[in-house]
């Protein structure tokens with residue numbers, strides 16, 4: 001993308017990006033933001049850290065957006081997810097009940113998307129759209145459907161992902177007294193597929 005001033009590079013994460021990704025997660029964690037900030041800007045779930053990033057990097061990977069040599073956003077992807085606690089575990093417990101494109105999700109190849117974060121100074125410029133494109137590209141050939149959960153109080157993220165990026169709401173769950181929606185999107189076939 002060419003923004004108003006600078007080009008954006010979309011690429012896989014590198015080990016040297018790790019601290020920056022952790023800083024972006026920490027700065028945008030629900031616990032780090034006031035309720036007014038959560039409402040205006042969106043937030044990621046607390047407790048995401050090294051383990052989350054390492055698991056995604058050893059799976060289909062993390063896609064970053066870089067502007068002028070600085071990572072200003074990222075999204076994680078994974079085909080495999082193991083969790084016994086937290087909202088991800090609650091999402092996994094719902095898998096058998098989800099349908100997308102007229103078929104049970106469990107009869108398709110599915111993968112997970114998120115967390116996604118864009119530095120506040122770079123929002124509203126289409127970076128999430130570019131990261132979504134990068135995520136679909138890395139998942140192409142590995143999955144047919146991408147899944148994510150969004151806390152319902154994160155109305156900003158729900159608007160970006162449903163109204164903005166065109167995802168479908170395919171389910172939901174309650175975890176620790178909080179309500180979450182499950183969103184889904186189609187993963188394209190790889191460009192050289194028949």
Ligand SMILES: CC(C)(COP(=O)(O)OP(=O)(O)OC[C@H]1O[C@@H](n2cnc3c(N)ncnc32)[C@H](O)[C@@H]1OP(=O)(O)O)[C@@H](O)C(=O)NCCC(=O)NCCS
Pocket residue numbers: 028041042043044114115116117118119122123124125126127128129130149150151154156157159160161163164165
């Ligand atoms: C959510 C977040 C990643 C969005 O990043 P962003 O770079 O500002 O998003 P984009 O500019 O790419 O917007 C994507 C699309 O959503 C649209 N959009 C944004 N806000 C919208 C709204 N309130 N209603 C409808 N569409 C909206 C944009 O117009 C854009 O579509 P377009 O390309 O057709 O114009 C960013 O706000 C963020 O990091 N928030 C904090 C962390 C967070 O909430 N993460 C999600 C956790 S589930």
